[in-house]
Ligand SMILES: [Zn+2]
């Protein structure tokens with residue numbers, strides 16, 4: 188699936204008409220994929236991506252793949268060194284054999300925050316699998332990770348194939364009040380390494396846009 192259009196999206200697009208980070212009841216969200224799709228049309232959104240935790244189930248038995256506003260997506264739990272983080276994949280083939288070994292093995296792998304902490308995915312192999320399945324790999328909500336130097340963390344991920352970074356998202360609403368890095372730091376890193384800038388609300392309930 189072509190993800191080139193993401194490169195041309197601006198901050199304004201992510202504020203009003205694009206949301207590339209949405210959860211459904213296939214992981215820990217409230218609504219089904221078709222309900223989210225309906226909400227997206229009601230809001231007049233032009234691009235959405237469902238990014239459930241470690242699963243592509245939302246793309247099966249729903250109208251997602253038939254909709255022109257949908258880009259495929261997923262959000263993986265990963266450890267890289269001592270940092271636990273989330274990696275988004277966009278534009279992937281949802282039937283890809285390459286991704287299968289990295290998908291959830293149980294219901295808890297898709298829904299339980301505690302269970303998901305025990306993820307054992309090899310990040311380098313995962314990024315390779317995302318690329319082989321036609322997608323791009325994007326670091327999710329980077330401001331909340333427990334790493335002292337976000338720049339060097341991102342740099343290490345770029346060395347193993349990271350393509351993009353989530354820049355436009357609700358920083359204040361992420362993970363309560365705990366925030367280790369500023370919005371400014373994230374934007375600076377994105378520009379410094381010429382990463383693809385993505386965005387979304389990380390919505391688990393009713394769909395909305397950033398503004
Ligand atoms: Zn996340």
Ligand SMILES: [Zn+2]
Nearest residue numbers: 208210262389
């Ligand atoms: Zn998420």
